Amino acid sequence: MDNITIKMLAKELNLSTAAISKALRDSHEISTPTKLRVQELASRLNYIPNAYAGSLRRRKSKTIAVVLPEVADSFFSLAINGIEAIAEEKGYHVLIYLTHENLSREQAILKDFQSGRVDGVLMSLTAETASYQHISDLHEREIPLVFFDRVCEEVNTAKITTNDFESSYKATQHLIDCGCKRIALLSISHCLSISNKRFEGYEQALKDNQVAHEPINILCENDAVANYSFMQKIMGSPDRPDGVIATVEKLTTDIYLACKELKLSIPNDVKVVSFSNLSSASILSPSLTTITQPAFDMGKAAAVVLFKSLEKKNFTMEDESLIIPSELIVRGSTVLNA
Amino acid sequence: MDNITIKMLAKELNLSTAAISKALRDSHEISTPTKLRVQELASRLNYIPNAYAGSLRRRKSKTIAVVLPEVADSFFSLAINGIEAIAEEKGYHVLIYLTHENLSREQAILKDFQSGRVDGVLMSLTAETASYQHISDLHEREIPLVFFDRVCEEVNTAKITTNDFESSYKATQHLIDCGCKRIALLSISHCLSISNKRFEGYEQALKDNQVAHEPINILCENDAVANYSFMQKIMGSPDRPDGVIATVEKLTTDIYLACKELKLSIPNDVKVVSFSNLSSASILSPSLTTITQPAFDMGKAAAVVLFKSLEKKNFTMEDESLIIPSELIVRGSTVLNA
DNA sequence: AAAAATTACTTAACCGTTTAAGTTCGTAGC
């Protein structure tokens, strides 16, 4: 059976397609009895409008894109949840694109958006994104764009972030307060704004506390196997840190396993804080002190701002940036008997 | 600046829109010099075809939908990864829909697919899905559909599953071998095929080992807070189980926390096995014995089958069902010093 | 009672691309 179209309804009811279209959209140009006839037939035949015909004509797709580095990370999956909650409420569809931290993939994805496929874009940059011509290009085409978490400072649009500097400062201060003398920061990028801010917070805390050593900013790979042996190397070296801040959730397992392997006790020999939203943080061995980001709320906030801009014209995105604070949750990886 | 269209290219080059279209698709009807002229101008002006015009005309959207209960679950996020990997390779776009285990939401989502929005659908049912008219409806519209993990037996299409019966049997046998006398199964549904199969495997193992008690199949809520107190109640009761199999990853945290609260030792007082893909399973306290599902491969396989069917006509989906085995990984929650 | 406005439609253009069915011209075949 072929799909029901407006044309078929029109023929059946001896009306023009225009009348059908208007009746279905409850236009005042159509009389109530006619509307009822149309709506009755439409629902009886289970008429469902073709998604693309409408989108083509209205130049609106009721679709947004979410571009992110990966999905197997609790921050991003919670953020998707927040985004989806709002999109669903607004009757929008959500296209998802994963960059796998790959800049050229990100560029290709954004380029495609010039096809009119999406009305707006939510994104979190890759760890590689140092050039941003592709983002400016999109922005110039006037496709509403909201960054969340990993933002591009150079593009003037709404940015939903968390207080990375303060969180990192707080985490560092916490490690210092717990007696750490040599604290390392594990990053995945030297380009990302979040990496920089987290580094700066860490650096500032070291300085404010007159910690003797230079900042130790360790750049990790985008590969689980490589990172595990990397962690073993770092934790096995004679000048190993006695405090570690993982700026990425997925490094946590590597650190824990490397310490286990090397028979280093957490928190006795090494204290660990992770930027993480793992719901299992409290049942790790030992339970994990985390900087917990408001992932769901950030996704939600980003979506809210995007939809505001889709619904209103002359809307200035820049005024809508938002910083939602993270929380330091102290657990057993930094404090005994936490 | 407005978007470049085929019309504009045609005017610029004094050609018909048809010629442009054909030149861009490298048709033999167009001479090589003309093709070159067209392609040069198109790339110089950064022409990007309108996604919806093409989709409307070709009746193909190069888009698939993924419908799942939730995304904040490592099984599903890994499955998305697998799906996305194939979709990207094939140049398809991926729409994501979350049902939040809600049947009416699932129905609404599937209904929308009759709009021609997607060329095919990958899905995993909600825990509530007991009726399947909405799925049959979609299937009758000849929109290719592949189930993964949570399948609908009643609809005759490809199903990518894991060996739920055997895995559950194995998990139960393992607990019995570890000395458990009273083993409970924690489920989230009595409708789902996976729940039933996992129950049957558990039941069979109890029977084969002549375990004295009746099967204990505990239905949990779709709410984290409710489940935590529920777990406390169960683990605090006088006839509490000494072995627990969680058929859903997210119940693990509740069990662990309830046991901690009640000062029950895992694995001494209670042994725990979870169907889980948590990468942190090995660093939990104690590390968690899991049935680890081939989530990424299942997503990938489902996508592969879907694209096969999209590319070939007269393709019989039913022959493409696949069962990819899970793995029991024994760790500290069932065996001391694992 | 004539003019103006309102109601309830229809007609036709349009969104941007694809494609079946011409058309024109040059060349090959007989």
Added chain:
DNA sequence: GCTACGAACTTAAACGGTTAAGTAATTTTT
């Protein structure tokens, strides 16, 4: 020299809706 044919296009219809503009009949205004 005439037909046939292929090359390289163009024309126009189509995909399925939406919407500005037009129209005929009825109602309201003056």
